[in-house]
Amino acid sequence: MATQVFALIAHTAGKADDSTLELLSAATSMFPDSAPIGLVMGSGADVATVAQEAAASFGEVWSFDQPALAYPNAELLRPLLVKVLPAGAVLVLPHSTLGMDLGPGISVKLGAAYLPDVVGFDGLEGGLLKVVRQEYAGQVSTHVQADVAKGAVITIRSGSFAAAAASGAGKVVDKSAEAAGLTSRRRFVEVIAAKAGDIDITREDVLVSIGRGIGEQENIALVEELTEAMGAALCCSRPIVDAKWLDKSRQVGTSGMTVKPKVYLALGISGAFQHLGGLKGNPFLVAVNKNPKAPIFQVANVGVVADLLELLPELTEQIQKAK
Amino acid sequence: MEILVCVKRVPDTAENEISVGAGGSDISRDDLVYAVNEWDNYAVEEAIQIAEREGGNVTVVALGEPEIEEVVRREMAMGAGSGLMVVDPAMDGSDGLGVATVLQAVAQKAKYDLIMTGAQAEDGAAQVGGMLAALLDWPYASLVNKIEVKEGSLRIGREIEGGAQEVSDIDTPCVLSIQTGINEPRYVGLRGIRKVASVEIPVLDAAALALKPGTTGPAAAKVKRVDYFVPAAGAGAEMLTGSTEELAAQLVDLLRQNGGLN
Numbered sequence: 001m002a003t004q005v006f007a008l009i010a011h012t013a014g015k016a017d018d019s020t021l022e023l024l025s026a027a028t029s030m031f032p033d034s035a036p037i038g039l040v041m042g043s044g045a046d047v048a049t050v051a052q053e054a055a056a057s058f059g060e061v062w063s064f065d066q067p068a069l070a071y072p073n074a075e076l077l078r079p080l081l082v083k084v085l086p087a088g089a090v091l092v093l094p095h096s097t098l099g100m101d102l103g104p105g106i107s108v109k110l111g112a113a114y115l116p117d118v119v120g121f122d123g124l125e126g127g128l129l130k131v132v133r134q135e136y137a138g139q140v141s142t143h144v145q146a147d148v149a150k151g152a153v154i155t156i157r158s159g160s161f162a163a164a165a166a167s168g169a170g171k172v173v174d175k176s177a178e179a180a181g182l183t184s185r186r187r188f189v190e191v192i193a194a195k196a197g198d199i200d201i202t203r204e205d206v207l208v209s210i211g212r213g214i215g216e217q218e219n220i221a222l223v224e225e226l227t228e229a230m231g232a233a234l235c236c237s238r239p240i241v242d243a244k245w246l247d248k249s250r251q252v253g254t255s256g257m258t259v260k261p262k263v264y265l266a267l268g269i270s271g272a273f274q275h276l277g278g279l280k281g282n283p284f285l286v287a288v289n290k291n292p293k294a295p296i297f298q299v300a301n302v303g304v305v306a307d308l309l310e311l312l313p314e315l316t317e318q319i320q321k322a323k
Numbered sequence: 324m325e326i327l328v329c330v331k332r333v334p335d336t337a338e339n340e341i342s343v344g345a346g347g348s349d350i351s352r353d354d355l356v357y358a359v360n361e362w363d364n365y366a367v368e369e370a371i372q373i374a375e376r377e378g379g380n381v382t383v384v385a386l387g388e389p390e391i392e393e394v395v396r397r398e399m400a401m402g403a404g405s406g407l408m409v410v411d412p413a414m415d416g417s418d419g420l421g422v423a424t425v426l427q428a429v430a431q432k433a434k435y436d437l438i439m440t441g442a443q444a445e446d447g448a449a450q451v452g453g454m455l456a457a458l459l460d461w462p463y464a465s466l467v468n469k470i471e472v473k474e475g476s477l478r479i480g481r482e483i484e485g486g487a488q489e490v491s492d493i494d495t496p497c498v499l500s501i502q503t504g505i506n507e508p509r510y511v512g513l514r515g516i517r518k519v520a521s522v523e524i525p526v527l528d529a530a531a532l533a534l535k536p537g538t539t540g541p542a543a544a545k546v547k548r549v550d551y552f553v554p555a556a557g558a559g560a561e562m563l564t565g566s567t568e569e570l571a572a573q574l575v576d577l578l579r580q581n582g583g584l585n
Contacts (some may be wrong), residue, residue, distance in 0.1 A: 231585025
């Protein structure tokens, strides 16, 4: 019997998440004989809208519409999925903050193997699935093999699988009754939007971005001089915000801002996917890092292996002279 | 409030470049500097702050080779009242579920109101906290960046996409995985480490935890790492070379040509 594969369709404001078609593509790459079923959970008219949208690409979509699912957090979805998924099912999730919240626990409850943050697929043989993951912020990759005979929960990193094309009209099956009476020991209160900063880095054309490689807080002054000389705006990767050296509103990445500059100068940034996930619009990307193997050099247009403390003053001076 | 914090000893990526070792079965471990996993350090700091505010005790537990003692002692020097080590060669090669199974047994040896882990580890999969919660059948929240203690529950914030914060109330006992940036972990000096140098840290093995055979270790692992590798490089960046002056001059030209100088 072919493996039964299910994909969780995340959605906001009546629109399916960008991950939806990537999940379908990942599911059919790994399990070519399967006909993946999409799962849409929520409350109100949005559920039907999203389910219809998903049915343009999935052959079958199960919809769950209940008031309790108005904010479908992982603590609500987990018991529901345990109830409705058949034994041995494979569940594919986006490796998002929802997928990370839901995935490990549901794998335990289903007795299924857990394969998180998958970036590639390398074969399925005799119930053994082989996938590609990354460790140490992308410095090395690994092949990971799992026994999926009793099912699997797989979370897919955004951008790792090309989005599937729409395949025609699938059917929507209303399973709302199965989601009746859900309660949770974690109750949603509110979402607090990110605070706006003094400058809006999402609107800047030229960004100078700093990461852990800047070393000490006092070195930021060197970058500020360069930024001023270039007429650019200053932003950063996560460790700089964690250290409280710059405001959260300056952070580029999946857990920060999404920026679309024309030019991006990355200083001491290794290039973890969480950072690059916030960099859109294919800018001219210049990376300076003292580690020649930093993953950022794989995606940059131009790379320089250098000590920032030596290069930055020289660069600032030459830009000032050139003006 | 009785709090258990699970910590991991990992190669310090701020100090090391990680590369694939000979044969590809592991990373190259020569000359690696190890430290407490960064996310776990934030979890310990948060636990200590809660205990200082609300009363109670913080226990730090680590699993692995005997060298984990340095990490457990360091976190105790921050202010965790107790430490625990789980050392058993039979557990080497456990997958995430195997580790969570060991921690479940640790958690059940005492009465904890709250268990914390780091949201992820440098060499990990952001999985152990969620699996532990499922095994204990406790509620769980990941990527937590705020905790406020209430009566019988916690008001927590989760870091979600776009820098937003998802606020919820979660019943205790519960498991939380902690995101970096939730606090500013205190500095640990040599004096602090010396103060806890002679504190006894119990060392447990599978027998002491009454773990059923076949629940941890490589034989129980559903998920196995086959090898490490470096993916075939794409075109990659055009790498500039030269003296500092020459590098700067090339960068000025390239930035100007691409609209990077306003």
